[in-house]
Amino acid sequence: MIQNAWLIPVFPLIAFLILLFFGRFLKEKAAYVGIAGLGLSFIVSVMVLFERIGGETYTYVIEWITFGESTITMGYEVTPLNAMMLIVVTLVSLVVHIFSREYMHDDKRIHVFYSYLGLFSFSMLGLVLAPNVLQLFIFWELVGLCSFLLVGFWYFKPEAAAAAKKAFLTTRIGDVGLLLGLVILFNQTGSFDYGEIFAAVENGLINDTLLTAIALLIFMGAVGKSAQFPLHVWLPDAMEGPTPVSALIHAATMVAAGVYLVGVMYPLFLASPTAMTVVAYTGAITAFFAATMALVMTDIKRVLAYSTISQLGFMILALGTAGYVAGLFHLMTHAFFKALLFLGAGSVIYAVHHRQDIRDMGGLWGKMKITAVTFLIGSLAIAGVFPLAGFWSKEEILASALLNGDGFLFAIALVTAFMTAFYMFRLFFKTFTGEYRGGDHDDPHANDPGVEAQGAASVAEADNPRDDSVDQDRVPPAEDHGHHDAPKENSGFMTFPLIVLASLAVVAGFVNAPFLGHQLEGFLIQGLNVGAQPHGELWLAFLSLAVAGGGIALAWAMYYKGAIAEDFFASKAPGVHKLLINKYYLDEVYVAVFVRPTVAIGRFFWEMDKSIVDGIVNLIGRSTRGTGRSFSRGHNGQLQTYGLVSILGGLVVIALAFVIRGYFG
Amino acid sequence: MVPISLFLSLAAILFCIGLYGVLTRRHLVIVLASIELMLNSVNINLVAFSAIGPFANISGQVFTLFVITVAAAEAAVGLAILIALYRNRNSIDVIKHDLLRW
Amino acid sequence: MMENMLTWLVFMPLIGVVLILMIPKENVNVIRSLAAIISGVALILSLIIWGGFERGVSGLQYATTTEWFNIGFLQFNYEIGIDGLSMPLLVLTTIVTTLSIFASFSIVKRVKEFYVWTLVLLTGMLGVFVALDMFLFFLFFELTLIPMFFLIGIWGGKMKEYASFKFLVYTGLGSAIMFMTFIAMFFKSYEAMNMQETTFSMIRMAEIFADPANPEVLTGTVKGAIFLALFVAFAIKLPVFPFHTWLPNAHVEAPTAASMILAGVLLKMGGYGLIRLGFGILPDQAARFATLIAILGVINIIYGALLALVQTDLKSLVAYSSISHMGIVLLGIASFTTSGMQGAIFQLVSHGFISALLFFMVGAIYERTKTRTISELGGLSKSVPVLAGFMLAAAMASVGLPGLSGFVSELLAFIGIFGASESIIPAATTIGVIAAIGIILTAAYLLWAMQRTTFGPMKEKFIGLPDARPMEYVPMIGLLALSIIIGVYPHILSDVINTTVIDIVSKIGG
């Protein structure tokens, strides 16, 4: 079956093609085409994984392009890492497909949605199966395209259109770095194949400076795709897409591709200490900053988006501190529980009629039991509570940060872990406990700038767009499931995925649990030279638990118990709060520093082009024509003038003959 | 015996008067008349050379005949054109006929 | 038949012209279908040639030489043939022309003339790509000028007179420079062979310039001047900054089909000429000026992209994007590596398909909405979903999305420029990095345009616009499919090109 691994991406591709050409006749049944495709992929993936556990790496390639003596090949490869990734991707994608059946069913373009999902799954699986880094890049871009299409799925909303563009462009910046890195790498090693690249690195064929440059350029790609600081700005905006998409692409799979990239290129990074340091610090900074912003967001999806960024920062941090397995392990567990959280959020949003502001929610615990319980499991997992998945992976990350010897990184990781627990439970308590605040459709915060902080008075400019607009394609909710109905649990299409993911969030951690002998680690590092993997001691596990518990307790005290006023911190430090609400003003800074000057330069050049470059051309044309016209002035049609001119001309000739040749004399 | 140079000078004077007329007169009839004058001065030259030139022979007189023939034809056609022109554009002022303009 | 295949291909459209001239001009449908059939036959012929083209064989194929006429000691030959460089361009020409004829079925004004000119243009373009005699090359090069002048001047937009004259005069200037250079080359080679041999053949000329009997004649200055003159001549066509200003005017005013051919094929003649004559005959001079060419390439990329970024008219945005994309060609050939050279040829072909598709989409949308101003469009995904979808696909191809042909050429060109030898381009890495910014800018302007045209709320006035007609699917699907095929499996192109590329690059020992 491992020889047939190419089938895994092909099934979604077939689903995509069917939906592309016949989707409009299938309507809602399109969902089943997609689900069937992914289901088959999942089955094959499982078989491949089991075969791979006991077997060898399998590679199959064909010639893709030839130039000169060089040949680039394309094909597929099954290594331990991508066998694991295959499972993660197909599984999450499958449950998202199932979930969307219900979530999207009142959208007229559901077949388009499913075709995009199919294309995305194809691309993501192709990315995972790539035997060389160029093929990875190709699919890397394709997932970016799918992300663009899906974020902009509701393209008639200007915010969605803008967000789609922003997502594509921002990641594109990273991708260009990645492309350059690959090109330089190719020129150094003559190949895009992982094996040959690593061999060249080990044999010292690339000098250190160049190696660092290559590693950093490749890391740029990861920064863009995995929404690391400073290119993270696109991910929160990408939440304009449908929630299942956020779960699949912007939490579990695509954004993790950056981490995966660093993972597959790990020997290259290990060879450059500078690059490793940059990676570690980028991860740490991202984890911290994103977590601080997650503290104050009020849009349920944006909280989760910042949380995703923060967790990706954790993974990058782990990779940067030599925790190869830790980072990839967290990638896997995070995929499960973050997908769970997003789908849970989707379930909530669907139940409260497509509203996303947590100030409009509350008291949903009793109304949607399954969602609430699974969401709680997800929150506990991400907070790192024993024995859920997040606990094991986060503990390993902390261990690798600690053992790396940089106290600063460890401290940041701890603080971030605390904040993670806090903001997740803030979200949980605000959403599921207390009173339901969204009963009346008259938006209680209509004139509120959309920020929680009652203490911070001047937040009018905060852009936290709440989206209550009714989509053009969407049948108004009142007509399908009753707009004024109280929120209630959704059907099995939505709860089944939650249950699956919740169980995974519980058990996934055990695959690399110390007391079971680090099974995943043994699997992932076979045949790879990625150094010894750091493992924490027992006290670290307790410390991690304590931090998580502290965060949860604080959130409990503030948002459930009310022992501390909700605006306690906001009122104490309004400046900081305002800064956080406005996302450190990074968007504004980028616009001011990059976008505006570029456009201004473009304008300037355009003016220059019209006035100078084209001006010279037109000037030449005009002066030629002007000269002609001034000469033609003499051609006044007067025969006598013509005669006069010719006589005078003849006389001039005679005069010249006189003067020069001395004729007649 | 009149020296040939005097005949030639006379021809030159008549030619230049004719030329001046062609270049400056506005009445089309006069322009045509000036052209006839110029042709005449050429004839004087031809006849003068034929009679008292260095290689005097009969050819000059024969050519004079041809020139006269051409002049007659030219005068006939020219005046016909002039009349047609006058009928169509109602003027025989040279200045008003500038269709050759760019 | 087989050996005269190229001649048949080149002059087939002229037979079509004669046939069309015999049809009364009222029978527009007969004329349209006849034009489509003629171009279709040319397409099939070119595909047969493509199929019969031997891969991996160095040198010319389908070559024929016949004495044409002579004036005194000037011998003019009818010398044609193709190699890996011209083969893809030949197929590109027939495909783009055929599809643009399909795209022009909506034209109702002076139909007969339109197709006559288009077919004459086809002959000219095909001739340029097969001619191996410089005089013949020049004749065909000029033959493309006049039909395009009429296509723009008669069927163009508001400022068609200005645009068509600018096109004619500007590119005509390029031809004049080219002609003078040819004459100079002729006499210099005559002199270099001690007045023993005269030739207009490009092949022989390359040999003479590489190994003259009298090397004193062909000094570095002379060769350098000849190369620069050739470069300017073709730079106008390509176009290269600062000779580009005819292009936006011509494109914006030209009718859709003419825009497709103009961007799809005519610009390629510049790149082709540069490689065939500049690099083929004077490889040492090309290497000498490689840095200049690379820098101009980067300027083209960045400058075109920046200008495209601020355009308000969708069509001129696409036109400026053409300028930007032609920079990749310059970058690729300047690198003097097999990958760079191949990237340049890939870019010629791929841009041929992509820009033709983009222009077709813009034309189709203009036909419906009667506007090309970006700010007036919007929400087209809603009103004309199929057109908007293809537009988006074309934009993505133009951005250089992997899986579509644009990516392959960009990748190869970048591998080329980063792998360029220090002795040819000193600061290749810097140039490459700056050029890479162009990729971001490309994504920026195209996505910005897409966001404002296809996305967004649907405009009231665009409700109920008719979506794609069956006849419009032909060019749309054809061009996009070709772009995908090349993007997914570039080997089908690279195995044709590769040998020739190795030949060209090996001339300077690269």
Add this chain to the structure above:
Amino acid sequence: MNTQMIFFIILALIAIVCAVLIMALERISHRVVSMAFSFFAVAGLYFLLGAEFIGIIQVMVYVGAITILFVFGMMMTEHRNVGFGPDPRKGQQILGFLGAATLLGVLLYGIFSMDLPTEQPYVGTVEAIGLELYGHYFIAFLGSGFLLTSALIGAVVIARKEVE
């Protein structure tokens, strides 16, 4: 100063003065008459040179036919209008005069700087003319016949009133 010289001077003066009068007179009819006298004087010069036949032809064709043609042409057009008002082309007048005068100067300079021996006048008889005309120049003679015919027809066609 012999008789021939006196005749020459008289005739030449008449020719020149009449030519000047063509340019200078106001009324168009006077000008045409002046032209006829100028032609007449030239005919006299031909007699002086011993070319009687040419002189007679000159009187018949120029003084007779062509002058009559001019009179017709004059009568069928604007013969009543004396002038067309002031000439807007001042430069034309002056330059025309200067050009003609300079040319005259050049010609006279050329004529008088040439060394032309004066020989005994050659007397061309009508017979000689006839022999040349119908012998050596026969083709040209036929040609001039065609020319005259076509000029005749052409003049008629051109001057004819256009009918619908």
